[in-house]
Amino acid sequence: MKLYRTKAGILIEQDDKSYLVQNEDWDSFINDDNLLQKLQQITATQSPAADTSANGVLAPLQSQELWACGVTYLRSKVGRQEESKDAGGGDFYARVYEAERPEVFFKSTPHRVVGPHGKVRIRKDSTWDVPEPELTLVVTSSGKIVGYTIGNDMSSRSIEGENPLYLPQAKTYDACAAVGPCIYVTDAPLEKTTQIHLEINRGGQQQFKGSIEISQMKRTPEELVSFVFREASFPHGCLIMTGTGIVPENDFTLKSGDEIKISIDGIGTLVNEVM
Numbered sequence: 001m002k003l004y005r006t007k008a009g010i011l012i013e014q015d016d017k018s019y020l021v022q023n024e025d026w027d028s029f030i031n032d033d034n035l036l037q038k039l040q041q042i043t044a045t046q047s048p049a050a051d052t053s054a055n056g057v058l059a060p061l062q063s064q065e066l067w068a069c070g071v072t073y074l075r076s077k078v079g080r081q082e083e084s085k086d087a088g089g090g091d092f093y094a095r096v097y098e099a100e101r102p103e104v105f106f107k108s109t110p111h112r113v114v115g116p117h118g119k120v121r122i123r124k125d126s127t128w129d130v131p132e133p134e135l136t137l138v139v140t141s142s143g144k145i146v147g148y149t150i151g152n153d154m155s156s157r158s159i160e161g162e163n164p165l166y167l168p169q170a171k172t173y174d175a176c177a178a179v180g181p182c183i184y185v186t187d188a189p190l191e192k193t194t195q196i197h198l199e200i201n202r203g204g205q206q207q208f209k210g211s212i213e214i215s216q217m218k219r220t221p222e223e224l225v226s227f228v229f230r231e232a233s234f235p236h237g238c239l240i241m242t243g244t245g246i247v248p249e250n251d252f253t254l255k256s257g258d259e260i261k262i263s264i265d266g267i268g269t270l271v272n273e274v275m
Contacts, residue, residue: 001042001149002182002268005062006055011180012039020049026062030138031237035146036185054238059115060138060149060183063236066113068134068153068171069224070103071096072217072243079247083128083161092164102219104228105167107153107241109178114178118173119275120154122254128158129254132244133262135190135200138183140237143229145221147183148190150270151241151260154178157253175275178260179239184267189221190214197248197263200254208252210257212245229259 004011009022010029019042032038047213048070071077077097084093096103107134114120154177160170180253192215200208221242253261254274263269 001036001185002038003185004055004182005060005234006052007058007060008055011049011052011055012043013040014043017043017048018052019046019194020052020055025205027236029066029141030146033140033142033144033146035140037257039185049099054063057116057181058167059110059113059118060181061110061179061239062112063111065234065238066104066108066110066151066177066179066241067238068105068107068241069243070105072102072219072224073201073212073245074216074218075243082250083157083239084164086161097169097218102224102227104224105171108172111144112174112176112274114175116178116181117271119271120152120178120260121148121173121275122161122256123156123173125252126156126158129154129156130248130252131155131198131200131262132271133196134199134244134263135194135196136179136226136240137240137242138237139225139229139234139240141227146223147185148180148264148265148267149183149239150181150264151239151264152178152260152262152270152272153241171202176185176272178272180270181268190266192225193236193252196223196267199261200248201259201261202255203256208248208257210246210248216245217242247250250275
């Protein structure tokens, strides 16, 4: 079952039918440990919407903070070591990859996040920028994973490569992330064979394409949630990006006008343009 935040209200999709819920607050609606059961009850008792084509899909968060996890895939570890080796920080990422404690960091407040077809940014003081396609967890205030969405963790590799302590500047700025298009709500974990796909197009020409299975994640979603929630509370719940395993080659950097397409099996496709 898929859940969309739209300009017209909350949209539920099930079996090629759409159900529109109006006059409900997004924050309280999704911060529900029994979200799936609530959606099932609505679709069982409400008539499908006649036409939802003009609703306008928004990012699936309102007051939720966006957090992120790093070095959860081997390819990410290698990429981070490559970018920071001249600054002497390469060994840090190998240690994090093997450590019990994962790398978790605050990514963004809601107003710095864009939704489907919104424009993401690259920093003016950066020379090497990439998108990071990530399975993103939707978590309630109790720490329960109730759904999944797609995240684009925009990253300045040049700034982080100068010094690992520059991570917040490399990661957090206006339009530094995109999430959407929906929340896939399920009571079962995603299949390990679920694939994440990234495609970057420039002027109608494909510049990069890559895929990875979520089975390549070194840590489980539940493990990542436990560390984010260890000493932090989230009154409205939160979204947690789980890291990337797709890293373009070192000679690639994003440019204004590039189209970024991230797909995850069973969830959908998130499309954004670089500002």
